[in-house]
Amino acid sequence: MEEEKTIISIRGLRHSYQEGDEMKEVLHSVDMDFYKGEIVIIMGPSGSGKSTLLKVMGAQLTIQDGDVRIGDFSLKGASPRQLMEIRRHLGFIFQSHHLINSISVLQNVQLPLAFDPTATAKTSKERALKALATVGIESQAFKKPSRLSGGQRQRVAIARALIRKPAIVLADEPTASLDEKSGREVVEIIREMAKTLGVTVVLVTHDNRILDIADRIVKLVDGRIRE
Ligand code: ADP
Numbered sequence: 001m002e003e004e005k006t007i008i009s010i011r012g013l014r015h016s017y018q019e020g021d022e023m024k025e026v027l028h029s030v031d032m033d034f035y036k037g038e039i040v041i042i043m044g045p046s047g048s049g050k051s052t053l054l055k056v057m058g059a060q061l062t063i064q065d066g067d068v069r070i071g072d073f074s075l076k077g078a079s080p081r082q083l084m085e086i087r088r089h090l091g092f093i094f095q096s097h098h099l100i101n102s103i104s105v106l107q108n109v110q111l112p113l114a115f116d117p118t119a120t121a122k123t124s125k126e127r128a129l130k131a132l133a134t135v136g137i138e139s140q141a142f143k144k145p146s147r148l149s150g151g152q153r154q155r156v157a158i159a160r161a162l163i164r165k166p167a168i169v170l171a172d173e174p175t176a177s178l179d180e181k182s183g184r185e186v187v188e189i190i191r192e193m194a195k196t197l198g199v200t201v202v203l204v205t206h207d208n209r210i211l212d213i214a215d216r217i218v219k220l221v222d223g224r225i226r227e
């Protein structure tokens with residue numbers, strides 16, 4: 001059997017939000033491991049803590065208690081600069097695409113390269129076109145996002161998430177705003193890219209129509225993992 005290499009390791013992770021004068025704990029000591037190249041779906045009802053878990057893993061929320069390790073790097077106690085560095089190795093896909101409507105599809109996909117010193121205007125355009133080709137919408141490159149369908153816009157978001165060749169993609173309800181057919185296409189593209197590029201995908205959803213794309217399904221209920 002092929003050796004499984006841990007790429008993300010979560011230990012004793014707790015997270016609380018301030019609610020009035022009190023702290024409300026929404027993640028209760030979560031332990032989880034993710035292996036290189038696998039697609040894991042985290043399922044759970046609304047309010048179970050899925051987005052919070054993804055944000056902590058994505059270095060978008062500070063670790064309060066416990067730890068998340070990405071590769072050899074511990075998010076606990078990392079400086080803002082180190083967190084920014086780690087985010088460069090992560091791709092994010094959200095429910096709403098967060099595309100900018102005043103610029104072209106191509107420019108949206110190029111955005112993550114804006115602060116990348118190794119990307120010139122020419123190479124960044126080439127990479128963006130290639131990423132768009134990967135998700136099958138190269139022909140839409142020069143349109144404004146508002147002229148695309150919901151499914152096409154989500155593909156743009158996938159291309160944008162991939163442009164920096166992340167080792168890990170974190171997807172938060174990527175099919176939530178799509179009809180069944182577009183949702184299907186989007187998750188199949190996510191699966192395809194994960195398998196061809198060796199990307200680890202952690203996808204949270206409560207859409208049980210897409211569970212078959214996962215290598216592994218984990219349940220999160222009331223802030224606790226139930227395998
Ligand atoms: P899910 O993504 O599974 O729907 P969330 O992680 O968004 O769950 O939310 C888990 C719980 O934390 C919910 O009860 C939600 O109301 C609460 N919550 C989420 N974000 C915040 C926040 N920024 N401030 C206070 N409470 C929050």
Ligand code: MG
Pocket residue numbers: 050051052172
């Ligand atoms: Mg959520």
